[in-house]
Amino acid sequence: MSAEVSLRHAFPGFVLEAQFRMDEGVTALFGPSGAGKTSVAHAIAGLLKPREGRIVIAGRTILDTGAGISIPAHARRIGYVFQDARLFPHMSVENNLRFGWRRAEEPAAVEHFSHIVELLGLAHLLSRKPAKLSGGEKGRVALGRALLASPGLLLLDEPLAALDAARKSEILPYLERLRDEARVPMLYVSHSLDEVTRLADFVVVMREGRIAASGPVFDLMSDLEFARASGVEAHGAVLEANIKEHRADGLSALAFAGGDLIVSRIAKPPGTRLRVRIRAEDIMLALEEPRAISANNVIPATIAAIRETAAHADVQLAAGDAKLVARITPASLKRLALAPGMQLFAIVKSVTVDRNTQGE
Amino acid sequence: MLTPDEAGALLLSLRVSLVAIACALPFALAAAVWLSHARFPGKTLIEGAFTLPLVLPPVVMGYLLLLAFGTRGPLGAWLLAHLGLRFAFDWKGAALASAIITFPFQFRAIRLALEAMDGGLAEAAETLGARAADRFMNLTLPLALPGIVAGAITAFAASLGEFGAIITFVSNIPGETRTLPLAIFNALQTPGGEAEAARLSALSIALALIGVALAALAQRRITRLIGR
Amino acid sequence: MRWRVLALSIALLAACAGSALAAGKVVVFAAASLTNAFQDIATAYEKKTGVRIVNSFASSSTLARQIENGAPAEIFASADTQWMDYADTRGLIDSASRKSPIGNALVLIAPASSPLGPRAIDARLDWMKLLGGGRLALGDPAHVPAGIYAKQALANLGAWDALRDHLAPAEDVRAALVYVDRAEAPLGIVYLTDARQDANVKIVGVFPESTHPPVVYPFALTKIASPAARAYFAFLTSKDAMAVFAHYGFTAQ
Numbered sequence: 001m002s003a004e005v006s007l008r009h010a011f012p013g014f015v016l017e018a019q020f021r022m023d024e025g026v027t028a029l030f031g032p033s034g035a036g037k038t039s040v041a042h043a044i045a046g047l048l049k050p051r052e053g054r055i056v057i058a059g060r061t062i063l064d065t066g067a068g069i070s071i072p073a074h075a076r077r078i079g080y081v082f083q084d085a086r087l088f089p090h091m092s093v094e095n096n097l098r099f100g101w102r103r104a105e106e107p108a109a110v111e112h113f114s115h116i117v118e119l120l121g122l123a124h125l126l127s128r129k130p131a132k133l134s135g136g137e138k139g140r141v142a143l144g145r146a147l148l149a150s151p152g153l154l155l156l157d158e159p160l161a162a163l164d165a166a167r168k169s170e171i172l173p174y175l176e177r178l179r180d181e182a183r184v185p186m187l188y189v190s191h192s193l194d195e196v197t198r199l200a201d202f203v204v205v206m207r208e209g210r211i212a213a214s215g216p217v218f219d220l221m222s223d224l225e226f227a228r229a230s231g232v233e234a235h236g237a238v239l240e241a242n243i244k245e246h247r248a249d250g251l252s253a254l255a256f257a258g259g260d261l262i263v264s265r266i267a268k269p270p271g272t273r274l275r276v277r278i279r280a281e282d283i284m285l286a287l288e289e290p291r292a293i294s295a296n297n298v299i300p301a302t303i304a305a306i307r308e309t310a311a312h313a314d315v316q317l318a319a320g321d322a323k324l325v326a327r328i329t330p331a332s333l334k335r336l337a338l339a340p341g342m343q344l345f346a347i348v349k350s351v352t353v354d355r356n357t358q359g360e
Numbered sequence: 361m362l363t364p365d366e367a368g369a370l371l372l373s374l375r376v377s378l379v380a381i382a383c384a385l386p387f388a389l390a391a392a393v394w395l396s397h398a399r400f401p402g403k404t405l406i407e408g409a410f411t412l413p414l415v416l417p418p419v420v421m422g423y424l425l426l427l428a429f430g431t432r433g434p435l436g437a438w439l440l441a442h443l444g445l446r447f448a449f450d451w452k453g454a455a456l457a458s459a460i461i462t463f464p465f466q467f468r469a470i471r472l473a474l475e476a477m478d479g480g481l482a483e484a485a486e487t488l489g490a491r492a493a494d495r496f497m498n499l500t501l502p503l504a505l506p507g508i509v510a511g512a513i514t515a516f517a518a519s520l521g522e523f524g525a526i527i528t529f530v531s532n533i534p535g536e537t538r539t540l541p542l543a544i545f546n547a548l549q550t551p552g553g554e555a556e557a558a559r560l561s562a563l564s565i566a567l568a569l570i571g572v573a574l575a576a577l578a579q580r581r582i583t584r585l586i587g588r
Numbered sequence: 589m590r591w592r593v594l595a596l597s598i599a600l601l602a603a604c605a606g607s608a609l610a611a612g613k614v615v616v617f618a619a620a621s622l623t624n625a626f627q628d629i630a631t632a633y634e635k636k637t638g639v640r641i642v643n644s645f646a647s648s649s650t651l652a653r654q655i656e657n658g659a660p661a662e663i664f665a666s667a668d669t670q671w672m673d674y675a676d677t678r679g680l681i682d683s684a685s686r687k688s689p690i691g692n693a694l695v696l697i698a699p700a701s702s703p704l705g706p707r708a709i710d711a712r713l714d715w716m717k718l719l720g721g722g723r724l725a726l727g728d729p730a731h732v733p734a735g736i737y738a739k740q741a742l743a744n745l746g747a748w749d750a751l752r753d754h755l756a757p758a759e760d761v762r763a764a765l766v767y768v769d770r771a772e773a774p775l776g777i778v779y780l781t782d783a784r785q786d787a788n789v790k791i792v793g794v795f796p797e798s799t800h801p802p803v804v805y806p807f808a809l810t811k812i813a814s815p816a817a818r819a820y821f822a823f824l825t826s827k828d829a830m831a832v833f834a835h836y837g838f839t840a841q
Contacts (some may be wrong), residue, residue: 532757
């Protein structure tokens, strides 16, 4: 399933202009507050009618201002998960969940209801009223409600923004599960790089009403241009890996495009696919292969690009087919006389494996 | 206890007020919904017009009703010809007077309830497939219910006390238009009617207190029901 | 800001005090049927003397009750002796001042558009046929003088029992007049003077004097009457005033 979005709208003092594609999986709409992300989401959902625009989802044109087409919001079959949950206070959780389901053009099978309820851990909450739910529980019900409307596209508008760290970490695993199991394309609006790197397959970066950059998450995160375009500091690499084996010394070996990664034991069987992140600050560079050091991961790599600012230097490395980013001081850059094309070693201090796959 | 005439006045009061509130409710609801969505110049004037019965002297209201809804009045003649409805010297006239005088109570209570509604919920419902009428029936109305009920009960209690408009519009006919306030007035005017006036007044006060208490109770109950 | 509030408050207080102490203001309570005549007489007096007359018109029953409860009336003009007696027995009036200078007649009226023509009012009158299903408008027979006279007249004509369930008892005689004026009621019983005031009603019969006690209007000063009130009271029965009453159809007594 693919979606094409193209729109232009003028707000007082602000011009919105966005054009991008979405494919299967999770597309993140990333950017700082006020960048226009929610406006784009509203336009896709039909809550905002842009001055000009064309939006096609799975071959169905839901908006085309040139042709005078604008399908009303209630008929667009887009599930919208709002930042503030917006559960109907006079209905039980179950009736909230069934709200969209009852109105779907092609309602899903009965088993689908129990499947989503189980997926999101809502079974024990069904008869409660929203007032008696915690913030995290409300968020999950909002997710379930949107999903059960059998949408062709799921729009999540900063669903975790209003939650504290504990609630966020409570819901993130459910979002990951959704991504893996629900088979509905998702547009995930967020200003949190952390959420985006954890969940997104594709990232669209917005700044001041315009698209600044876009690309697959694995490429974009280690792209030095991304840092400049998105206005955030380069986060580091996001990599796909799978579990190669579990070692006798209590560590697990992961295989990725640039070789092996050794991490603490993961309680999943070999072959399990994971998403792995390595922060730029966690990579040191060495011109010679170091021996007798504590780091478990020393990866041979070639320098692909360098971006230097007054405060730091970001070095993009190619390790096999994967891209990594290391952040060092400008003094070190000068001292080691680093330049693109040089072969060296990346010493990885810490690898973040997405928490829901971490060992117990 | 109560003489048959006094009991008759009580029952008539209850009947007139019940019919008045029930008939005015859909209009108050429609007016409140219309004004909460509409944007047009002069909107404030219309809102003011809907609250006018509260400030106009009731006798003036009664006279205006006579002009408009009497058998020769523009509205009265039409209603009589097409629906066979007669208001003059009839309990229905007393009900009409009560309905119009207490309309602002219901209108304002519903308007406030609608204003307090979260517009974001309507957006959420829309994205879930609910059209306008659907959103109104399943979201707006249930959430506005405490306000609607409170407004209706308050209007009912106020309607029980309506005097000037009724006596001017439909006169003081025992069994037909002599509600409690008119019966009290009559008793007061007649020498020796003080005891009767006192009994009926006590009854009126009791009814008013019950009405106010019921309104508060119902509002609390329903608010809890809708999970606020 | 506070200065403005203070100044406004003082101005308001002064206005209230001023009106209360208004030199030469006379408060008159008069029966509804005296409305037009009393208003004309008051205007003439004000023009002549500069003394302001405040008239309050309602059913005599209502006025008597109000005076009983302390209303600041200085002159009371009732439409029947019953309510003047009521005030008298309760020591509310200066009995010595009491006089009944004018009288009235009781008439049967119909809307101007009514097909009914003038007829004699006697025991043979078929009231129900005349009403044609409608109601007879009149002052409330329980307490309004015009209604009390009407009830007595109808009783004497043997028509009361048949008519008692077909009445529209109004708050005062002028309200009854309005019902016939609006053609809401096909017939009404009011005073001759009321009927003559309204172009939209016509007189279809006059109640013979034998059918009811004479309609006389007792006037009296109340116990709180000021000298200005006494002066106006005298004017109320002066030649000029009696001319006004005659103009409206009141009879001299």
